[in-house]
Amino acid sequence: MRGIRTLPTAPQTSALRGVVVAIAVLQSAVLGVLARRGSWLSDDLDFLVQGGRGFAPAELLTPVNDHIAPGLRFFYAVFATVAPLDHDFTVGWRVVMQAIAIVLMGLLLIRILGSSWWVVAGTLFYALTPLSMPSFMSLSSGVNNLSAHVFGLLLLHATIDWYDDHRRRAIAYGPLSLLITLACWEKSGLMLFTAVALALYLRTEPIRPWLRRTWPFAAALTAPIVAFGILYLTQGNPSTGQLPGPRQLLELLARGFGVPLSALTGGPWTWAGTGQSMSLAAPPVAAFVIGALVAAVVLTTAWRRDRRALLLWASVAAYVLVTVFLVSYGRFRVFGSVFTVHYHYWSDLSIPLTLAVVLSLSTVRLRLVVVPVACLVVGVVVSDAGFAREWGKNPAKGYFATVTTELDRAGPNVNLWDTNLPPTIGTALMSDPRLSPVLRMAGIPFQLQSPSSEPLIVDDTGHLRPSQLAVWSRSEPAKEPDSFCNHLMHGTETLSIPLAPTQNEVATADWFVKAAYFSNRENSVSIELVDGDGNVAALPSAKWPAGLGNMYFGPSRRIKATEVRLRSSDPATNLCVQNLEIGLPR
Secondary structure: OOOOOOOOOOOOHHHHHHHHHHHHHHHHHHHHHHHOOOOOOHHHHHHHHHHOOOOOHHHHOOOEOOEOOHHHHHHHHHHHHHOOOOHHHHHHHHHHHHHHHHHHHHHHHHHHHOOOOHHHHHHHHHHHOOOOHHHHHOHHHHHHHHHHHHHHHHHHHHHHHHHOOOHHHHHHHHHHHHHHHHHHOHHHHHHHHHHHHHHHHOOOOOHHHHHHHHHHHHHHHHHHHHHHHHHHHHHOOOOOOOOOOHHHHHHHHHHHHHHHHHHOOOOOOOEOOOOOOOOOEOOOHHHHHHHHHHHHHHHHHHHHHOHHHHHHHHHHHHHHHHHHHHHHHHHHHHHHHHHHOOHHHOHHHHHHHHHHHHHHHOOOOHHHHHHHHHHHHHHHHHHHHHHHHHHOOOOHHHHHHHHHHHHHHHOOOOEEOOOEOOOOOOOOOOOOOEOHHHHHHOOOOOEEOOOOOOOEEEOOOOOEEEOOEEEEEEEOOOOOOOOOOOEEEEOOOOEEEEEEEOOOOOOOEOOEEEEEEEEOOOEEEEEEEEOOOOOEEEOOOEEEOOEEEEEEEOOOOOEOOOEEEEEOOOOOOEEEEEEEEEEEEO
């Protein structure tokens, strides 16, 4: 095959494979140790709760934000089913996927370069680059991007198989690999640019016969693209995007091309101090300057020694251009230029970048680049250590360890307020920031706002403690009170109870309700909170046991409640509400 190097000092292919496997095992294990320093992010908890609903097609096709990712949904359903809330299990999965990706890259380089020590250098560059390290740490990014790496590399192997006359094998797994990677992360379809560049790099015949030889494989790869496109258009929920202005777009392009430049130096070296465990890259100017100089040397070498390698650089440029335009169209209005320093969007750029660098330098004696490679490794170590320091600040690990220990000690009958996760763990971007869905997904037994006892609260450290409702408003006395009951509800008639604020103002919040009542029978009654404009926040219907006691409801949708309505569809309803309190558990 074109591109193979046969030097007298070339290592044995079997030895190269062994070195590749050793690199894969060692590097993925190190990343696994670093990943264990962190824990769940809010996206992970959201996706785990969704995954706990099972593997039905309707669940797998539930959009992630505004795009379809059935592969991501599938993996989270596996995590929620096999080892719910077990972060170490997900780390093990990531270690395996990372090792597979590194081995696939090493074997790809062997197929392209033959017995060359540049295989080892290229495998190390791919394994160590900080482009993909942050995505390994974050599970949600890892599910997207590790899948994109593994199946994207399989697509490149299938491309080589096609031109090596292993056509049945290429057809068997090439289109399938493309479909799987699209299902996990649709932007990973950009790997097609690299597949085309690699096919052209390895071309050994005139263009017309090559095209005749290529079109059946190209047609086979079109099928998964069409299939996924139909799925996206029929099941997706694409948001209406808008490109930023020309000046902002030029700035984004400059920032985007800065990503592979800093990667050439082992950068970014430093990370933004956002106070969050998922840090954003903050490369110093030196990383861009040195990266630009390295890129100039590598490109010049390719131009002088093997201009075919420039095809791989073209695939790098295409990746950056499409990423900037695509992501800025869909995300710039919400996140601004953050995506250019958030490596979730850049992880699999490491594949074409590795091929471009290695194929550009593969005719150079390896001993001439020993010092630059050593500097690269130092940059990687500094970058990884800085990221790991921020990543280890994630409070979710200690929080969930404490929660599970406390609930196990309290027993299955523990009664909890339905409160939110701590703000450092459950953000406003979560579809449901409450703790209770996470506990249900994990199979942890508890009662939620049961009338059997005063609910406890899980505080921001994960400990259980007694709590009372901090009252913001309570029910006003009935205009014509019964001699024994403040507010009497009979049959299906709606009972409306005005609220009197206990504070200086009527606030807007996700309210909880405590209702003191008595009844001679069990009643099924629902509660609605109403504001001054007639807007309604409905709370779930519940069984009110017979006897004297309290009922607990919430949280409601955010509302400035001025009135409470009680409804029942049972004509036999007979309920006396003595007092209603609206507030927040403290």
